[in-house]
Amino acid sequence: MQNPTEAKRILEAALLASPEPASLADLKRLFDDQVGVDTLKNLLAELRGDWEGRAVELVSLASGWRFQTRPEFQSFVQKLQPDKPPRYSRAVMETLAIIAYRQPVTRGDIEDVRGVVVSTQIIQTLENRGWIDVVGHRETPGRPALYATTRIFLDDLGLRSLQELPPLEEIAKTLQLEPAPAPVAPEAANEPAAPDERSAAG
Amino acid sequence: MQNPTEAKRILEAALLASPEPASLADLKRLFDDQVGVDTLKNLLAELRGDWEGRAVELVSLASGWRFQTRPEFQSFVQKLQPDKPPRYSRAVMETLAIIAYRQPVTRGDIEDVRGVVVSTQIIQTLENRGWIDVVGHRETPGRPALYATTRIFLDDLGLRSLQELPPLEEIAKTLQLEPAPAPVAPEAANEPAAPDERSAAG
Amino acid sequence: MSDPAQLALATPFARLYGEPLIEIPRDLYIPPDALEIILEAFEGPLDLLLYLIRKENLDVLDIPMAPLTRQYLEYVEAMRSKNLELAAEYLVMAAMLLAIKSRLLLPRPPAATPIEDDPRAELVRRLLEYERMKKAAQELDELPQVGRDVIAVSVWVERTVAERLPEVNAQDLAEAWRTLLHRARLSAHHRVSREELSVREHMRGVLRRLQERRVLEFGELFDPALGVAVLVVTLLAVLELAREALLEITQSESFAPIYVKLAHAESH
Numbered sequence: 001m002q003n004p005t006e007a008k009r010i011l012e013a014a015l016l017a018s019p020e021p022a023s024l025a026d027l028k029r030l031f032d033d034q035v036g037v038d039t040l041k042n043l044l045a046e047l048r049g050d051w052e053g054r055a056v057e058l059v060s061l062a063s064g065w066r067f068q069t070r071p072e073f074q075s076f077v078q079k080l081q082p083d084k085p086p087r088y089s090r091a092v093m094e095t096l097a098i099i100a101y102r103q104p105v106t107r108g109d110i111e112d113v114r115g116v117v118v119s120t121q122i123i124q125t126l127e128n129r130g131w132i133d134v135v136g137h138r139e140t141p142g143r144p145a146l147y148a149t150t151r152i153f154l155d156d157l158g159l160r161s162l163q164e165l166p167p168l169e170e171i172a173k174t175l176q177l178e179p180a181p182a183p184v185a186p187e188a189a190n191e192p193a194a195p196d197e198r199s200a201a202g
Numbered sequence: 203m204q205n206p207t208e209a210k211r212i213l214e215a216a217l218l219a220s221p222e223p224a225s226l227a228d229l230k231r232l233f234d235d236q237v238g239v240d241t242l243k244n245l246l247a248e249l250r251g252d253w254e255g256r257a258v259e260l261v262s263l264a265s266g267w268r269f270q271t272r273p274e275f276q277s278f279v280q281k282l283q284p285d286k287p288p289r290y291s292r293a294v295m296e297t298l299a300i301i302a303y304r305q306p307v308t309r310g311d312i313e314d315v316r317g318v319v320v321s322t323q324i325i326q327t328l329e330n331r332g333w334i335d336v337v338g339h340r341e342t343p344g345r346p347a348l349y350a351t352t353r354i355f356l357d358d359l360g361l362r363s364l365q366e367l368p369p370l371e372e373i374a375k376t377l378q379l380e381p382a383p384a385p386v387a388p389e390a391a392n393e394p395a396a397p398d399e400r401s402a403a404g
Numbered sequence: 405m406s407d408p409a410q411l412a413l414a415t416p417f418a419r420l421y422g423e424p425l426i427e428i429p430r431d432l433y434i435p436p437d438a439l440e441i442i443l444e445a446f447e448g449p450l451d452l453l454l455y456l457i458r459k460e461n462l463d464v465l466d467i468p469m470a471p472l473t474r475q476y477l478e479y480v481e482a483m484r485s486k487n488l489e490l491a492a493e494y495l496v497m498a499a500m501l502l503a504i505k506s507r508l509l510l511p512r513p514p515a516a517t518p519i520e521d522d523p524r525a526e527l528v529r530r531l532l533e534y535e536r537m538k539k540a541a542q543e544l545d546e547l548p549q550v551g552r553d554v555i556a557v558s559v560w561v562e563r564t565v566a567e568r569l570p571e572v573n574a575q576d577l578a579e580a581w582r583t584l585l586h587r588a589r590l591s592a593h594h595r596v597s598r599e600e601l602s603v604r605e606h607m608r609g610v611l612r613r614l615q616e617r618r619v620l621e622f623g624e625l626f627d628p629a630l631g632v633a634v635l636v637v638t639l640l641a642v643l644e645l646a647r648e649a650l651l652e653i654t655q656s657e658s659f660a661p662i663y664v665k666l667a668h669a670e671s672h
Contacts, residue, residue: 013278079232293447
């Protein structure tokens with residue numbers, strides 16, 4: 001095993017270079033699990049101490065440890081950050097795609113296609129942007145809201161109508177799927193709460 | 203203006219947080235252009251010194267300054283990296299070398315040197331990496347694209363300019379060929395066993 | 405002509421720089437099934453030629469054309485006889501070597517010929533340039549490369565500045581849809597392993613869905629597409645939740661829809 005100074009050096013470099021917070025398990029792997037959790041915690045505490053009084057700090061988050069700039073220095077640091085337009089997460093983009101291509105849909109419909117729970121935050125992001133809104137409620141228990149895209153959505157994407165969305169048949173072909181909306185349809189067909197799904201999809 | 207310690211702290215944080223190398227102009231903006239280039243250079247030199255002996259170093263590249271891990275620690279640091287780095291084939295590296303040392307060159311030039319067809323894929327690999335791009339067209343039939351290396355190429359290989367490329371080995375400048383028609387070296391020509399050489403050649 | 409090693413043995417081997425070469429250089433022996441690998445090992449005819457020259461310690465500036473040409477042709481012939489796909493460049497080079505060799509054999513006019521007229525000159529120039537670039541490529545490859553040998557540091561910065569809205573175009577949407585389809589296809593193959601999910605995990609799933617949608621029709625809790633095993637586990641999860649009084653299951657009359665909601669949720 002490395003001596004503590006060397007180990008701390010490695011820890012520092014790995015943490016500075018890691019794009020995500022590193023968990024204790026990750027950090028143990030750094031040393032081929034030859035370092036105990038207690039030693040690791042001591043090293044991390046020392047390292048945190050070493051960085052005290054500087055503009056970058058080592059913090060412990062739920063998902064692990066990471067270096068980050070101190071809030072007081074943000075205004076400086078920000079000046080060197082690239083001015084790239086942010087991007088929506090995959091979850092947001094997929095939700096938007098489902099609403100655009102399958103509208104009107106309920107949150108449950110979206111979850112069925114994505115296979116995961118759709119958080120309120122995702123829906124809100126799209127609502128706040130003015131790209132989707134509630135156009136009604138499905139007459140099933142709970143009367144879930146039906147979402148559809150708005151005119152602003154079309155404007156912002158430079159489309160004159162929904163017909164101008166890239167056709168799904170083409171996409172299916174590139175995936176060598178059948179021209180039918182294959183992966184969605186079977187689930188929708190088996191979904192007892194979505195009888196109007198099929199007509200919407202057709 | 204900040205005192206030097208404070209300024210160095212800000213410099214360090216900004217550089218540690220910047221995903222791209224930061225130029226002197228960028229760094230001046232950090233201090234609202236209130237710091238002269240010479241002061242800045244001194245601060246950078248000091249900062250580089252502060253990091254000596256650690257697993258991360260401050261380096262000067264074609265586009266500016268950047269903190270990066272030292273190669274000796276890569277085996278550790280790599281363990282926390284989500285992506286596998288690309289390894290390039292000999293064909294790709296040879297193509298890159300020809301572009302780097304002989305730029306600007308056309309695909310035909312590269313093929314002349316390598317003696318084989320250069321696939322579009324090879325060129326694309328290098329273009330996608332951002333290491334080469336088209337800088338013009340040669341005014342010959344077909345107006346072939348002229349390729350050159352980019353700043354990113356220099357940055358990614360830790361170089362400040364093309365002058366820092368490893369020098370080409372000068373294998374020989376003059377051709378000292380034997381007067382024809384001796385196909386082998388003079389000694390061989392005088393050697394009694396040589397005649398079968400010629401018959402084999404005939 | 406299939407085995408170049410045999411072939412090399414059959415003909416008396418070359419004399420290079422006066423030294424009779426009795427043994428075939430080990431490098432020249434090619435096990436027949438290794439040809440393909442050898443072909444892949446070379447980046448082209450120039451690379452193969454350089455290999456032959458360097459391995460024999462020949463002087464690039466004074467190439468003995470006869471042995472070189474012969475060795476080269478042996479390789480090419482061996483590859484051809486194995487029906488390996490041989491790039492046309494290899495044949496072009498063979499023709500060039502033969503042409504040079506024959507030119508060297510022609511008697512020359514008595515007038516002193518300038519050195520550039522040596523028929524080997526062009527080949528030598530190309531070999532040298534290729535070798536130079538080949539070496540340069542190796543050296544470039546040895547430089548520390550970002551991503552491979554060093555990692556650029558970029559620590560986390562909290563962003564508080566005025567929010568800039570992401571840009572989206574129709575193609576992004578199509579791309580998102582494509583990913584979805586792709587994943588749907590992948591998950592179709594993985595459903596078997598999903599069946600191993602625990603009852604607890606499904607309990608959490610049922611609760612989460614009820615948190616978001618307040619009331620569900622009993623049937624909505626089940627997704628037949630996931631298979632019988634998952635249906636059973638889900639049912640067990642619902643029963644377990646009811647037993648733990650976390651769920652309220654109601655039915656107004658026989659055969660009427662069964663509704664499920666969270667026990668502690670306020671009624672609407």
